[in-house]
Amino acid sequence: MSETQVSDLKLYDYFPYRNRPRIAWPGGARIAVWVAPNIEFYEFDPPNNPKRKPWARPHPDVLAYSHRDYGNRAGWQRMMRAMDETGFRGSVSLNVAMCDHHPEIIKACADRGWEFFSHGIYNTRYVYGMTREEERGIVVDSRETIKKWTGQSMDGWLSPALSNNPWSLDVLAEEGVRYTCDLFHDDQPTPVHVSSGRLISVPYSLEMNDTIVYNVNLFTPRHYGEIIKRQFDQLYAEGAQSGTVMCIPLHPYLVGQPHRIDAFAEALAYIAGHEGVWLATGREIAQHYYDHHYDTVAQAIAAVQ
Numbered sequence: 001m002s003e004t005q006v007s008d009l010k011l012y013d014y015f016p017y018r019n020r021p022r023i024a025w026p027g028g029a030r031i032a033v034w035v036a037p038n039i040e041f042y043e044f045d046p047p048n049n050p051k052r053k054p055w056a057r058p059h060p061d062v063l064a065y066s067h068r069d070y071g072n073r074a075g076w077q078r079m080m081r082a083m084d085e086t087g088f089r090g091s092v093s094l095n096v097a098m099c100d101h102h103p104e105i106i107k108a109c110a111d112r113g114w115e116f117f118s119h120g121i122y123n124t125r126y127v128y129g130m131t132r133e134e135e136r137g138i139v140v141d142s143r144e145t146i147k148k149w150t151g152q153s154m155d156g157w158l159s160p161a162l163s164n165n166p167w168s169l170d171v172l173a174e175e176g177v178r179y180t181c182d183l184f185h186d187d188q189p190t191p192v193h194v195s196s197g198r199l200i201s202v203p204y205s206l207e208m209n210d211t212i213v214y215n216v217n218l219f220t221p222r223h224y225g226e227i228i229k230r231q232f233d234q235l236y237a238e239g240a241q242s243g244t245v246m247c248i249p250l251h252p253y254l255v256g257q258p259h260r261i262d263a264f265a266e267a268l269a270y271i272a273g274h275e276g277v278w279l280a281t282g283r284e285i286a287q288h289y290y291d292h293h294y295d296t297v298a299q300a301i302a303a304v305q
Contacts, residue, residue, distance in 0.1 A: 030239030075256020120160025
């Protein structure tokens with residue numbers, strides 16, 4: 001095996017779900033549910049990345065570009081209305097260039113007290129092939145931009161288009177990011193291995209992600225609503241023993257389509273109608289975990305390794 005090949009990045013420890021210290025959410029809630037709208041900007045003609053092309057069709061891909069642009073013109077308003085009506089605040093997975101392109105959307109989210117974490121600068125610029133310091137520059141730019149436009153700290157990170165390098169999580173911890181959404185391995189927060197500082201993974205789901213549901217699995221809106229309910233029901237039941245986390249990642253150009261929004265809104269109302277549900281943000285989940293559970297879980301993991 002060459003020096004550049006790694007069979008296991010050892011990003012986290014194996015620690016079976018049922019043998020962990022109990023997690024208790026505020027107010028005795030069984031489950032923390034957070035909604036993560038991806039507020040994104042896709043460039044029409046982005047710089048070339050040798051490892052991945054941004055568009056599937058030949059340039060100019062007017063079809064794909066304009067379809068995604070729908071979310072920033074019409075879809076986000078329907079999505080936001082459905083969340084407002086059911087009491088959900090968003091944790092915005094933000095391409096920070098949106099602050100320059102569409103500040104009115106940023107203001108609408110900020111006025112509602114939504115959290116902002118970073119999803120890179122543009123969703124058409126990947127970190128594949130970047131040096132450690134080039135990647136750090138994106139993290140710093142994102143942190144400064146979010147602070148400038150919203151006054152918030154940048155506590156979370158989802159890499160643009162889920163692109164990563166072996167050192168990505170180390171850079172996040174070094175730059176003061178508190179949680180990552182780039183790992184899809186669990187239904188509870190977990191400590192992540194980093195070279196310095198602390199970082200946790202807050203569950204972010206591909207299975208509940210409307211991109212996977214609609215663009216990959218080709219499910220109907222009604223079926224998406226049922227998926228959300230089934231995911232909630234199972235995690236809600238398990239949360240009676242130890243608190244669980246459910247994330248609903250969204251893209252306004254998909255969930256915000258007129259024929260899809262009602263099924264989504266109905267699923268949110270279903271969740272909000274239950275007792276013992278913490279309608280949280282990613283930042284709130286991370287903070288509570290750090291304050292009440294990180295040390296206990298880290299010690300339990302160390303004892304069995």
